[in-house]
Amino acid sequence: MEHGFIAWAKQRAMRLPKVKLGIGDDCALIASDGSDWVVTTDSLCEGTHFILDECGPQAVGRKLVGVNLSDLASMAASPVAVFLSLCLPRKSADLIGAEIYEGVCQACEKYNVAIGGGDTNVWDGPLVVHLTAVGTASQAGCWLRSGANPGDKIVVSGRLGGSLLGKHLEFEPRLHLAKALHPLGIVQAATDISDGLGVDLLNMTVASRCGAEVDLDLIPISDAAVERSKTTGHTALEHAIGDGEDFELLMAVDPSRIDLLPKSIDGVPLTVIGTFVSRTGLWSRSKGGVMQMQPRGYVHG
Amino acid sequence: MEHGFIAWAKQRAMRLPKVKLGIGDDCALIASDGSDWVVTTDSLCEGTHFILDECGPQAVGRKLVGVNLSDLASMAASPVAVFLSLCLPRKSADLIGAEIYEGVCQACEKYNVAIGGGDTNVWDGPLVVHLTAVGTASQAGCWLRSGANPGDKIVVSGRLGGSLLGKHLEFEPRLHLAKALHPLGIVQAATDISDGLGVDLLNMTVASRCGAEVDLDLIPISDAAVERSKTTGHTALEHAIGDGEDFELLMAVDPSRIDLLPKSIDGVPLTVIGTFVSRTGLWSRSKGGVMQMQPRGYVHG
Numbered sequence: 157m158e159h160g161f162i163a164w165a166k167q168r169a170m171r172l173p174k175v176k177l178g179i180g181d182d183c184a185l186i187a188s189d190g191s192d193w194v195v196t197t198d199s200l201c202e203g204t205h206f207i208l209d210e211c212g213p214q215a216v217g218r219k220l221v222g223v224n225l226s227d228l229a230s231m232a233a234s235p236v237a238v239f240l241s242l243c244l245p246r247k248s249a250d251l252i253g254a255e256i257y258e259g260v261c262q263a264c265e266k267y268n269v270a271i272g273g274g275d276t277n278v279w280d281g282p283l284v285v286h287l288t289a290v291g292t293a294s295q296a297g298c299w300l301r302s303g304a305n306p307g308d309k310i311v312v313s314g315r316l317g318g319s320l321l322g323k324h325l326e327f328e329p330r331l332h333l334a335k336a337l338h339p340l341g342i343v344q345a346a347t348d349i350s351d352g353l354g355v356d357l358l359n360m361t362v363a364s365r366c367g368a369e370v371d372l373d374l375i376p377i378s379d380a381a382v383e384r385s386k387t388t389g390h391t392a393l394e395h396a397i398g399d400g401e402d403f404e405l406l407m408a409v410d411p412s413r414i415d416l417l418p419k420s421i422d423g424v425p426l427t428v429i430g431t432f433v434s435r436t437g438l439w440s441r442s443k444g445g446v447m448q449m450q451p452r453g454y455v456h457g
Numbered sequence: 458m459e460h461g462f463i464a465w466a467k468q469r470a471m472r473l474p475k476v477k478l479g480i481g482d483d484c485a486l487i488a489s490d491g492s493d494w495v496v497t498t499d500s501l502c503e504g505t506h507f508i509l510d511e512c513g514p515q516a517v518g519r520k521l522v523g524v525n526l527s528d529l530a531s532m533a534a535s536p537v538a539v540f541l542s543l544c545l546p547r548k549s550a551d552l553i554g555a556e557i558y559e560g561v562c563q564a565c566e567k568y569n570v571a572i573g574g575g576d577t578n579v580w581d582g583p584l585v586v587h588l589t590a591v592g593t594a595s596q597a598g599c600w601l602r603s604g605a606n607p608g609d610k611i612v613v614s615g616r617l618g619g620s621l622l623g624k625h626l627e628f629e630p631r632l633h634l635a636k637a638l639h640p641l642g643i644v645q646a647a648t649d650i651s652d653g654l655g656v657d658l659l660n661m662t663v664a665s666r667c668g669a670e671v672d673l674d675l676i677p678i679s680d681a682a683v684e685r686s687k688t689t690g691h692t693a694l695e696h697a698i699g700d701g702e703d704f705e706l707l708m709a710v711d712p713s714r715i716d717l718l719p720k721s722i723d724g725v726p727l728t729v730i731g732t733f734v735s736r737t738g739l740w741s742r743s744k745g746g747v748m749q750m751q752p753r754g755y756v757h758g
Binding site: 161164165168169171172173174175178179180181183184186188189190191193195196197198199201202203204205236237239240241242243250253254257258261264265268269270271272273274275276277278279280281282284286288290292 | 462465466469470472473474475476479480481482484485487489490491492494496497498499500502503504505506537538540541542543544551554555558559562565566569570571572573574575576577578579580581582583585587589591593
């Protein structure tokens with residue numbers, strides 16, 4: 157339901173004051189008398205986003221921070237502080253709460269982010285963890301989803317698909333890549349791959365009022381996607397396009413300066429997989445020619 | 458469990474970067490190259506903080522905004538934007554989500570606050586709603602819990618107790634009072650009454666390393682507290698001291714300038730109910746003399 161809800165929600169809030177960039181991108185931008193502030197918020201629900209008995213509460217805490225920092229990275233913002241809110245099941249509330257917090261601390265320490273505060277509740281429902289991350293925008297501005305132009309190259313970081321085999325819990329939010337790429341001034345638009353390459357690319361084209369043509373042979377496929385394909389009945393390529401929670405960067409890069417794009421940064425490959433085009437929609441190019449492409453991604457709700 | 462958890466959490470986060478004011482006050486303060494930012498976050502869980510079938514989702518949305526704006530008011534901060542996160546039960550997710558959002562919009566419109574963004578999830582658990590509010594601090598600084606000194610007068614806004622009869626759902630976050638009082642420069646410390654007068658006053662004395670002596674005859678008792686006392690076996694005074702969710706301001710006012718304190722602002726009374734003292738703990742003064750006072754408030758968890 158998320159897309160319809162977002163459209164309606166934007167409309168309903170028309171009469172309210174506005175922030176500089178509101179509902180619909182990876183983060184919101186708030187203007188201030190100093191640097192712009194960048195804010196993002198995400199909840200993880202037991203049973204939907206994680207199976208507590210399988211992954212344990214520390215991994216949930218680390219994932220929660222990672223998901224939000226990935227949103228900040230996709231706007232090339234610098235994280236400052238996170239705010240944690242816990243709804244803890246009554247049974248073992250203290251233990252679970254402490255373990256989640258430990259995971260949050262580990263991730264915050266790694267990425268040099270403060271824990272600004274939070275809220276803890278004990279209730280009769282399953283575990284819900286919630287985090288808001290705030291950061292600052294660079295003076296040179298943020299990457300938005302809406303900045304892609306026809307002709308821009310489609311670039312992804314890392315290799316895609318199969319995150320369910322582990323990466324969805326333990327991944328690197330691409331803050332480091334964003335910090336290295338942003339000063340080059342070659343990235344016109346960006347998002348992170350959370351719902352799957354297909355869905356997130358489609359969202360980017362809609363925000364940018366253009367289309368995208370993907371060369372299927374160029375998509376970097378992860379070993380996990382190959383592994384998954386052995387049991388699911390889907391191809392590794394389908395997993396790379398459709399699986400969510402890669403938490404890689406998806407970018408539109410200025411074609412006239414594409415030679416400035418590093419091949420990789422600290423071992424993480426940066427791969428050109430196609431071109432944004434003026435014809436709206438998602439298109440795939442392969443030996444068989446150009447065809448309409450199904451996003452096949454995970455859709456919220 | 459909240460107090461022990463907070464103490465441990467502060468300790469665990471020692472090695473992380475710090476914000477200007479972190480875990481433990483009503484809001485966090487984050488320094489920036491412009492005005493300081495003020496951030497607060499609160500979740501409401503179905504069955505714990507509201508009974509959905511009794512109050513309806515719009516009231517939940519309004520309460521959620523009110524609770525967070527009350528925290529901003531208690532620091533004399535000006536709200537800028539809120540971020541909403543919903544975990545919606547699968548049954549009627551669309552309808553409940555839209556109604557909560559409607560309530561959030563109504564409250565945001567009333568207090569001139571933007572909705573900056575959010576996150577919606579559908580899951581198999583009960584309803585959890587979550588809001589983060591961000592605002593800016595005045596150049597003259599914020600009210601903290603920790604600023605009370607022995608000799609300061611204890612002042613409360615409004616009348617206390619019995620909020621379960623309705624006020625806990627429909628209340629005015631005291632932004633207007635804070636805006637009127639802050640420029641007078643007479644308030645040394647403040648918090649909002651969310652856990653009950655006794656508990657919140659105790660928290661304030663602990664943060665300020667002092668004690669408080671309350672004149673029980675001066676506590677302004679609400680009609681709802683009187684009404685509640687008819688059926689609960691507790692006195693109206695006990696309800697005024699112990700009931701949570703009044704969302705009134707509790708302040709420490711400079712005794713040398715107490716004459717600058719208005720008797721009321723727009724019909725909301727401001728009442729001196731006692732004095733902060735150097736002897737730690739909560740003390741009550743009445744016809745019977747001075748006695749140790751039980752906070753009798755609602756304790757999280």
